[in-house]
Amino acid sequence: MNTTRTAPGRPDTYDMVILHNAFRRHFSALPGLVAAVAPGDVERARRLITFLGELGDGLHLHHTGEDELMWPILLERASADAALVLRMEEQHERIAELTERAHRDGTEFATAADPSVRDRLAATLRALSDTLDEHMAEEERHILPVVENVMTALEWQALGERGREHMPKDRQLVFLGFILQGVSDDDRRKILAEMPLPARLAWRLLGRRVFAKEYREIYHADPEW
Structure with missing residues (x-):
């Protein structure tokens, strides 16, 4: 970082x-x-x-x-x-x-x-x-x-x-996943901390799961966090 x-x-x-x-x-x-x-x-x-x-x-x-x-x-x-x-x-x-x-x-x-x-x-x-x-x-x-x-x-x-x-609004959480996946824990926490609370909640409740599904489709592997 x-x-x-x-x-x-x-x-x-x-x-x-x-x-x-x-x-x-x-x-x-x-x-x-x-x-x-x-x-x-x-x-x-x-x-x-x-x-x-x-x-x-x-x-x-x-x-x-x-x-x-x-x-x-x-x-x-x-x-x-x-x-x-x-x-x-x-x-x-x-x-x-x-x-x-x-x-x-x-x-x-x-x-x-x-x-x-x-x-x-x-x-x-x-x-x-x-x-x-x-x-x-x-x-x-x-x-x-x-x-x-x-x-x-x-x-x-x-x-x-x-x-x-x-x-595109309906792709923002997935794009966020492709940015967050692969960064350090410190960087991930910093990025999420700077986001508005509703966006952080949306990522935790929905975005992370939707992103993981797409990541598996593309890479045939689970994302590493």
Whole structure:
């Protein structure tokens, strides 16, 4: 867990690292999951492509929020780091291209679970995962320290609120599960403690169970907490 202190009024960007790690876990798992689909197993193929679609939508929402609410502030207030910001934007474009290719391959794969399409999709997903890893590592190493210096806590909060507003209401608890699963106990307690009481209750009473069911469908294993 991040133990560094952030200056008063400045954002604590560790929540983005937690979100990045969730994307890392699941995008890195997808190539192997897809490669293991038996020829003709359309049901399994469709389940994984549905998961890919939601992951891709979540990633697009995350990057669009940065494009609209983070990069313009950094370009205005940290002009010395403009080259870094432009590099991040270029990486977003490359990630979007790979995501679109994965969606096209996935749509074809879901129709018949053809092994040649499966292998092509798995290769695309490996390239996407590698590119995403590179991008997030650079963002965490170079961009988040700049964010903590030039953005306010309220501006950072607006970025998170934008993501929640655009997330389908009936999927929020499941998405929360995919973020919470795999984090440390301390991080999990911190995330839950910052949520409104009704949301915490909904997670404990319903969300955790619904998420576990979906996790088993995708990974053929129980989530580890």
